[in-house]
Amino acid sequence: MRRLLPVMLGLGAPLAIAAAPADPSIRNFVACPVVRDTASVPCWLSEHDGELYFLTLQADVSAPVNPPWLGHKVLVEGRIKPGAARICGGVVLEPVRLSIIAEPDAACHTQLPAEERYNLTFEPPRPPGPSGGRLAFNTLPMPVKPVDVKREVKQYSLPYDFDGLINFKHPFQLTPILDMANAMKVSRVEIIGHRGAALLSDGSVMPEQADRAKRRAEQVAELLQGAGLTAPKYDVHWIDAAPAPSGIDDHTQRRVDITLRP
Amino acid sequence: MTSRPIRHALAAVLLLPTLLVGAENGETLDAKAMAVPAPKRVPHWIFPDTTGGLAASGTYANELGQIGIVLAEGAVKDAKSHPFFQALGPNGRACVTCHQPQDAMSVSLDSIRWIWRVTGGKDPLFAAVDGKNCPHLPQGEPTSHSLLLNRGLIRVFLPWPPKGNDGKPVDPEFTLEVVRDPTGCNTHPQYGLSSSNPTVSVYRRPRPAANTKFTTHENFGVLPFIGKNGLPASRDPDTGRASSMNLMADARAPSLRAQAADAAAGHMEVKKPLTKAQLDAIVAFESQVYMAQASDRHAGSLTEEGGPSGLGPQAMLKGEAGVLGNNTTRWVFPMENKWKSLPRTGDATQDARHAARESIQRGHDNFMFRTFWIRDSMHLNSVGLGNPTKRTCATCHGMHLTGMDTADGWMDIGSTNLPWAKEEPLNPWNPNKPELPLFKVTCKDRVPPHPFLGRVIYTQDPGRALITGRCNDVGTIVMQQLRGLAARQPYFSNGSAQTLREVVDFYDRRYNIGYTEQEKQDLVNFLGVL
Incomplete structure (x- = not known):
């Protein structure tokens, strides 16, 4: 690392x-x-x-x-x-x-x-009690394990909240990566952690904590290994410097890039 | 139910009339320092190594009616040769000791008190290792077993710091200090945190060894990563597949097999690991036992044809495991409005039954639809619903037919964490003393403070955090299934609610719900028939 x-x-x-x-x-x-x-x-x-x-x-x-x-x-x-x-x-x-x-x-x-x-003038996506039979947004289907996958380089990007590490949203993003890595029997997992900064409307810049890039990268490696993906070699890197924020889509800098290599 | 073990137990009662006379006169068998309250009924206790068997289906009386037990694979014909019923270790306990059919495959306080009286505190249930507040205390004195006799609690002793799956110590995110140690165990030089084998003792209720297809499912929400925090889920060591992590109060066992092995080593003190055949037999038995309340003293049969489909043990046997029920398609406990409005005929008995059934239906509707503000509950408010969130009981108790979380079901509702946990009021007029230990948890500077409780937390049981070492897990307890409640009081992992009414009152207080008296009674009646 x-x-x-x-x-x-x-x-x-x-x-x-x-x-x-x-x-x-x-x-x-x-x-x-x-x-x-x-x-x-x-x-x-x-x-x-x-x-x-x-x-x-x-x-x-x-x-x-x-x-x-x-x-x-x-x-x-x-x-x-x-x-x-x-x-x-x-x-x-x-x-x-x-x-x-x-x-x-x-x-x-x-x-x-x-x-x-x-009071709301429209029907909310989910009432404050039982649903009508499904989650409000179909964005979290249970991941399906890949079959007959091509053994080629695959790239993923995990988004993060400001200053955040792994949270409750990530299992639905990590699981397909894990499943793909297992299906491809990857030999190498490359992980690059990033940190960002936010340009606020008052002109001030709020950078993420200095260790975020490192902790994000290391944590993703630990999670994949902890979930059983221990065979591949891991290349874990991070970039401590946060790019200068523009105030527009600054969140895209808060991420971990993952590359699976056959 | 006419199986021989029950006759065995009843015979034991009949053999002990002289012992029980003293108790009936207001004395206790072992009244040295603490009176053991008289049991409310004579249970159908199954002793280890008993002869006879267990019928494929049967009902057992409890205070609110009858619990129903169904064995999907048929009767156990010879309990004496079955590892679930055999005393496998030197202390004479079997699995059945703490997982009695009459107690919904758990063990109720009433049964504990009965077996104490019948055996003079010598039943293996009261073994020194964990049937006593701490092993060093005098065996057989009620005060030494007060947590079991007063709250139905077994001592759970865990290494501190915790050990990871690789056996290496985990570097905890918090320090753990003993603030109060009424059992003496956490400060004991041999058993405590400062001993050569640092150990923390907490006290928890045995969970039902039944309906396990629901507690071990691999369906909705079971992923390689935990849905509450994204960390790797435990995996079944035999299959390598992710666990639903809904077994035990702290989810430390990823499978029934692992739980059985853990229980054998701890509760039964077996010297050698159980054999594959023994574990297979135990897991097979636990996988075929279904239970639910089968009749209610006021509402009558819960299983009659045309009644609500979600009640009774057959509903558990037939039901789909690991699916969401917090919706108006599957429902958590389907009742189909069968008891919404029932006619009054002038027949007092039938009218009373109909009134009771309508109350149960109202309790169900309250459980599903009565909103309140849920706040500061770790692993509920922190997983996307916001803090506070306006929701209902079924939000958290959402698994179809059990009312558990579908997976990774640990949460902090305040049952063990202060300020919400039940504590003995300290004042000059109250002679009672706190029974449970109290720990001070201080989250280290390297991690953010607990989002709702801050950096310093006082708790009676750190719960899941004793396994993970994580600050955010302090006081989180895996939700229990809501089945068979009538047969296995007291409630909550620390036995802090003696009755279903106390359970409802706890939630009313914790979340400032403002239930009416009618709502409370309806909820109690509903919970009592599950």
């Missing part, structure tokens, strides 16, 4: 100041989440610079955007959805990515009651 030489500008100091994101519809900020009850499922909101934004609805584990937690701030990386009506009183951010800040924050405890004026 080794560190790759930095090829991009390193970001050492947290909250360095840069220019704000060029796209005026971008809203990147760190704030407390707010949960508002409705007659159906709760809405998750957050306030930034005097405006209330709608982040997501409560759905289920399959949702592309999962709600944040009271008791923790959240990094919001979103874009105002053009022409969208407010939901639960909030300006709709879509697409939006939410990263829960690990350190607890007791100030984040706002839970608002339902009000008629904020």
Whole structure:
């Protein structure tokens, strides 16, 4: 395992100041989440610079955007959805990515009651109880084991929350990689960990923790080996330097690239 | 049920009238320091190495009605030659000692008290290794066995730090300190954390050895990686396949075979590992036992034709394992609204039965549809639903027919972690003292604090964290199946709820639900028929 030489500008100091994101519809900020009850499922909101934004609805584990937690701030990386009506009183951010800040924050405890004026005007993807027979989003089908696969190079990329390591979402991404590696009887697994930074709307830059690239890469190797993929040789690398963020799609830098070689 | 073991047990009762007289007069057999409450009924206890067999189906009385047992592969004709019923180790215990058919294949507090009285505390159940608060305590004195006699708890002793699958010590994410040690075991120089073989002792209820196709399924949610945190799932050492990790309170055994081997080495103190034939026979038996409540004292038969399809042991036998029931297609416990509205005829008996059945249906509907805010529960709020999340009982208790999580079912609902765990109120007017140990867990600086409890956690049982060493697992306990509850009180892994009402009250308090009295009673009635 080794560190790759930095090829991009390193970001050492947290909250360095840069220019704000060029796209005026971008809203990147760190704030407390707010949960508002409705007659159906709760809405998750957050306030930034005097405006209330709608982040997501409560759905289920399959949702592309999962709600944040009271008791923790959240990094919001979103874009105002053009022409969208407010939901639960909030300006709709879509697409939006939410990263829960690990350190607890007791100030984040706002839970608002339902009000008629904020009730949903549409059917939510999942009610606050039993489903109609399937998960709200068909994004998490049980992985199917590959058969008769070509023995050729396969590449994958695992996305991460800001400062995040492996979480509950990753089994559905790791399992196909593991299954493919077993089916191909790979000889080599190359893993490269990356870290990123977020350019916030106020122009400040928030880099991920310095060890994220390394820990991500090492953890993925440990997980694949722990799941029984012990035969191949592992090449584990990481790039400590985070590329300068633009405020647009900064999340793509938070990843681990995995290459399976026959 | 007319099998010979039961006659054996009843004979034991009949042989001991003089011993029991003293108890009836308000004394206890061993009333040196602690009175052992009288059992509420005479159980059908099966002793190890007993003659006779176990019928292919049968019912056994409990306080709320009758539990039904079905053996899918037919009767056990000769229990004496079957490893599940044999005393395999030197302490005289068999698997059946803690997994009694009459107790839904667990062991109830009432049965524990009965066997204490019948044998004067000499039954192998009370073996020093774990049927006592700590092995060093005087054998046979009620105070030495108080956790078993008061809460139905067996001592579970685990290495600290934990060992990984490779046998090497895991570097825990937290430090573990003993704050309170009423049993003396965790600070004991031979058995405690500072001994030459550092060991932590926690106290847990035996789980039902029945309906195991549900607890060991390889269906929905069973992946090579744990759905709660992405880490590698345990694998069955015999097949190499991922485990559903729903066995035992801490999911430390990946298969029935591994659990049996673990139990033989620990609970039975066998000196040599069980043979393949013994393990095969135990696993085969556990794989064919199905149980559920079969009748209710007020609602009558739970298995009559035309009744709810999700009740009774046959539902377990026929049911599909490892599928989600938190939906309106399969349901967790299908009742088809059969008891939604039943006629009143003027026949007092029948009307009372119909009223009881309607209450059960209301309890079911409450379980499925009554929303409340679930907050700060690790491995529930942290897996994509948000904190808090507005959901129902069936959100967590979602596996079709069992009410377990489908896989990797450990969660922290506060049953062992403070501030929610039941603690003895300390004041000048309460003579009772805390019974369970209390640990201080401090998450190390190298890991983030626990997201809902912070960096310092006080707990009666660190649960899954004693296996993983992970801060986020502190106080997480694998959810139990909700079947046969009427036959196996007390409840929760630490026996902290003596009755189903206490279970409901715990949730009401923990999640600030605000149940009405009617809702509570309906839920109790519903849980009692599962």
